[in-house]
Amino acid sequence: MTKDTHLTFRQFMLQEYRKHDVSKDLIFLLEDIATACRTISHKIRSGAFSGTLGATEETNVQGETQKQLDVIANDQFMLHCANCSRVAALVSEELDNVVWLKDEAKAGDYIIYFDPLDGSSNLELNVSVGSIFSIVELKEPISDLTDASVLISGSEQICAGYSLYGPSTSLVVTTGHGVNGFTHLNGTGEFLLTFPDMQVPAETSEYAINASRQRFWEPPVARYVQECLAGEDGPRGRRFNMRWVASMVAEVHRILTRGGVFLYPQDSENADMGGRLRLLYEANPMGFIIEQAGGRASTGTQRIMNVNPDDLHQRVPVILGSRDEVDLIDAYHAEARKG
Ligand SMILES: O=P(O)(O)OC[C@H]1O[C@](O)(COP(=O)(O)O)[C@@H](O)[C@@H]1O
Ligand SMILES: [Mg+2]
């Protein structure tokens, strides 16, 4: 296929509208999110000139120092998501509370959850970062517009996606009918369909974990990694490769491209917080994408998308990627529980 025959994001989404009855409002919203991502990509690429790669003097609700680009990316999501009249509320990693855009939320309205800039510790290093988003459609109206009313399980997502700001800018989206990847074409500014129907292979010989936390790992995770490290002579009977980018978006993109498993498990140090990654705007959308591509996403004890949220910025353990590896790690957790 030549460059000229790639479908544009809009052409592809209109096909989805015809094939799967994807709502036109959702398509318009996704086009606005694509605009936010295009703008964020540009602001990151010009960050060294504008002096915006570094930190602000602020911390976010998680107690993490905000980078200037965390704030800039958050502003872009807020600005562009507010265009769609069906969006009732916005939930961001960078904001303490829900931002309500309406006085009342009707059935059919959307709640958008986003991590405007993921992996922002990599910014000064010129290593890939990304944005993650998740969209839930309300089944019932909400009369009481509080933070608690957007604590909805990931199984209610109608759409999730991410943009990866790497050597090129990608936009990867699911509306529950498989996963499709688009690449930003410099010049026209279009996102073009370059990776249709992305699939996570069931088998892999590559894993990703922050190994500096080894001394905190729980037995099932320690066992899994030890068996991978043992190579041909160990119980797995083959060599495993390891990667750690420290940008979840880049790890998930690698897994969608060539398979693999990503672990940010609960360990003895993060157990009090429930894990490291955030449920509503990191784990749920990535879980939905990975499942739609044929992979699995688990906490080690349950499907991520079945976790009932009890806090806006709740953290969960995350194990996702190639089906057979996630199943094996789940089995090790089940064995450890039996004792
Ligand atoms: O510092 P660590 O342990 O390598 O953690 C890396 C993880 O933290 C994150 O960067 C968290 O995301 P934010 O940059 O949005 O806070 C993930 O993308 C990544 O998986
Ligand atoms: Mg993040």
Ligand SMILES: [Mg+2]
């Ligand atoms: Mg972030």
